[in-house]
Amino acid sequence: MFGLGLPELSILIFVLAIIFLVPIWSARVASSKGRSPILWFFIGLFFSLFGVLAAYLSPVRADGVKYIKCRYCGEPIRSEAIVCKHCGRDL
Numbered sequence: 001m002f003g004l005g006l007p008e009l010s011i012l013i014f015v016l017a018i019i020f021l022v023p024i025w026s027a028r029v030a031s032s033k034g035r036s037p038i039l040w041f042f043i044g045l046f047f048s049l050f051g052v053l054a055a056y057l058s059p060v061r062a063d064g065v066k067y068i069k070c071r072y073c074g075e076p077i078r079s080e081a082i083v084c085k086h087c088g089r090d091l
């Protein structure tokens with residue numbers, strides 16, 4: 001045989017994509033809830049889909065503050081904010 005054929009190669013790319021996309025997915029879910037995307041990236045890396053599930057199940061940060069997404073930059077901000085702390089635009 002000639003080493004990696006096309007089927008093996010596409011499986012390899014698929015597996016690598018999952019390894020890198022799952023942590024990004026859990027980081028995005030976590031950051032939409034006002035949690036640390038970096039921490040949740042590693043949780044997704046180590047626990048794979050369980051990390052994503054945990055990110056979905058985790059409540060919005062439990063300090064009594066509601067977070068919404070900034071409509072300009074997409075970062076989580078306090079719902080009562082009038083200026084985005086990430087991009088500085090008026091809301």
Ligand SMILES: [Zn+2]
Pocket residue numbers: 070071072073074075084085086087088089
């Ligand atoms: Zn913003």
